Amino acid sequence: MESFFSRYRNLVVLTLALLVQVLGLALQVRKADTGTSATAQANVTAHDAKPVRLIRLWAASAVTPFERAIHWGTQGAANVWAGYVDLRHTREQNAELQKTIDRLRLEQATLLEDARQGQRLQGLLKFRESYIYQTVPAQVIGSSGSMQSRVVWLDKGKDAGLQPDMAVITPDGIVGKVRTVFDQTAQVLLINDETSGAGVVLETTRVRGILRGNASGQPQVVNLLADNRIQPGEKVLTAGGDQIFPRGLAVGTVEKVVRDAERGSYINVVLKPAANLDHLDEVLVITQLGETLSPQQQADVDTSEALKGGEVAAAAAEAERKRAAAEMEERLPSLQDPNAPKPADGTQKPGDAPVPPPTPKPLPAKHADRFSPSGASQNEVAADETAAPKAAVVPAGKAGSATKGTAPASKAAAGGKPGGNTKPGGVK
Amino acid sequence: MAVLASEYRRELEIRRYPLAVYVLVPLLALVLQAWLPRLPVVGRFAYFDLPLLVTVYFALGRRNPIHGTLLGAVLGIGQDGLTQGAIGIWGIANTICGFLAASIGIRVVVENHTIRMMLTFGFTLLAGGIAFFVTRILLGLSYDWNWIGEILKAAGNAVIGLGLYPLLDRMQVRD
Numbered sequence: 001m002e003s004f005f006s007r008y009r010n011l012v013v014l015t016l017a018l019l020v021q022v023l024g025l026a027l028q029v030r031k032a033d034t035g036t037s038a039t040a041q042a043n044v045t046a047h048d049a050k051p052v053r054l055i056r057l058w059a060a061s062a063v064t065p066f067e068r069a070i071h072w073g074t075q076g077a078a079n080v081w082a083g084y085v086d087l088r089h090t091r092e093q094n095a096e097l098q099k100t101i102d103r104l105r106l107e108q109a110t111l112l113e114d115a116r117q118g119q120r121l122q123g124l125l126k127f128r129e130s131y132i133y134q135t136v137p138a139q140v141i142g143s144s145g146s147m148q149s150r151v152v153w154l155d156k157g158k159d160a161g162l163q164p165d166m167a168v169i170t171p172d173g174i175v176g177k178v179r180t181v182f183d184q185t186a187q188v189l190l191i192n193d194e195t196s197g198a199g200v201v202l203e204t205t206r207v208r209g210i211l212r213g214n215a216s217g218q219p220q221v222v223n224l225l226a227d228n229r230i231q232p233g234e235k236v237l238t239a240g241g242d243q244i245f246p247r248g249l250a251v252g253t254v255e256k257v258v259r260d261a262e263r264g265s266y267i268n269v270v271l272k273p274a275a276n277l278d279h280l281d282e283v284l285v286i287t288q289l290g291e292t293l294s295p296q297q298q299a300d301v302d303t304s305e306a307l308k309g310g311e312v313a314a315a316a317a318e319a320e321r322k323r324a325a326a327e328m329e330e331r332l333p334s335l336q337d338p339n340a341p342k343p344a345d346g347t348q349k350p351g352d353a354p355v356p357p358p359t360p361k362p363l364p365a366k367h368a369d370r371f372s373p374s375g376a377s378q379n380e381v382a383a384d385e386t387a388a389p390k391a392a393v394v395p396a397g398k399a400g401s402a403t404k405g406t407a408p409a410s411k412a413a414a415g416g417k418p419g420g421n422t423k424p425g426g427v428k
Numbered sequence: 429m430a431v432l433a434s435e436y437r438r439e440l441e442i443r444r445y446p447l448a449v450y451v452l453v454p455l456l457a458l459v460l461q462a463w464l465p466r467l468p469v470v471g472r473f474a475y476f477d478l479p480l481l482v483t484v485y486f487a488l489g490r491r492n493p494i495h496g497t498l499l500g501a502v503l504g505i506g507q508d509g510l511t512q513g514a515i516g517i518w519g520i521a522n523t524i525c526g527f528l529a530a531s532i533g534i535r536v537v538v539e540n541h542t543i544r545m546m547l548t549f550g551f552t553l554l555a556g557g558i559a560f561f562v563t564r565i566l567l568g569l570s571y572d573w574n575w576i577g578e579i580l581k582a583a584g585n586a587v588i589g590l591g592l593y594p595l596l597d598r599m600q601v602r603d
Contacts, residue, residue, distance in 0.1 A: 059509025
């Protein structure tokens, strides 16, 4: 027996090494009897067993400190160059950024009212919206090093508050979700990995689906029924139903629609991701979702309203004033004569005397008589405009003197004849 | 003739390296394998497998199948540990490659750069094939087998090996 092992010890060691690994694989993969390959893949990656997690911890502990050091060194050199040496065009960029901030503040303040109305409606419908309440910025320090595995490693972990299944995003769009967390590092599964999954919705057609990566590393919305409304270029957003990504974050744009190879009646929508998944540097991990805006977001909104919201309020007040004026014009047609000659340029010259505001229209007398100037003018106006027989009871001369402020307009409306078709003297 | 024979025997002797080389070089291979694909320029052309390259080099140099097997297993499992997939896929591939490389190193003179290049090319293709077999056949999972990608990776490994092997040769302990 001893001679057998000593003679074939190389093969024995090889067999043992392979056997242990095959057994380990068999324990990791718990394929369902009727499951597809995707199901099995999901089973592999759902939760690591303790020994597997231990191996990952060892691998991460061995590799990530060096990656962190390399990243720190290169980043430091780049920062020294960018922060102290290469400062050309900084002022111009600063001015441009300030303009952008101003514009965005104005847009934010403008959209705020719509957003609040939407929130009120959502509240009426008992719809609970999730806002990004708190994020942790993290640096990407490494990858898996394998083309079959799309994961990246972050320089933040449990110590920074990261937990599994937290969403990872960039300002451009979603990146993936936290899969495994160690004390100072975390592994992020990218959205273009075959084992990833996220609920998404196409922006225009409102078709909902599940986002997965394909073998080539492209994210795609899978298992959709054939729909010829889906066209390249359409934006895709997170649907918010997966309890990981908040609703409405950018995912990407439709690149092409391909038929499902296994099931002909289904299609897969291949996307171009919004975030640059091949070159990630800084990402944000959403550590907390809330039903209200975070204090920082609220402060931003308040600043927007304070700084630029005044412009919006002024514009809104101006619009309201014009609307009120228009209503007033409708109610008081006699105060403006459409046939009256307009100023040459339509504006008042600086040297001209200020035009007095239109005289308020006095209330009409209940019973018109000759002693009531307002009643006379009212009747005259009514006669001018409608030629009602009632106007005939008012003396034209009295009416002309009574409507001193607006007489020219009234006369002009009547074709230059004071009193219009009323008879002098009238009925006594 | 006697000089040539002694030279040949000396070359066939087991190569020895300082312990730091045994530890740091495989570790550096793992680190660079995980870090280099992140670089904007390298990322697009990341057709290499540095842990396999190191496994093949030490297996060929040590000419010890057990050493090659264990080194391949450790480096392969290390590679698997950095992915999100099942642990053991690249472990099995590198284990077999390490064993075979050491076995070949006993029988064939592998000092020639061309032979080394060809062996590295072949072992890289073999490792890809084993990973495909394990993933697709044993585990029933999907695996994107891309012939061009695999050949490019094998060629990349061969080219890198051409520069790396002489560098590592300098680190060996001479009697």
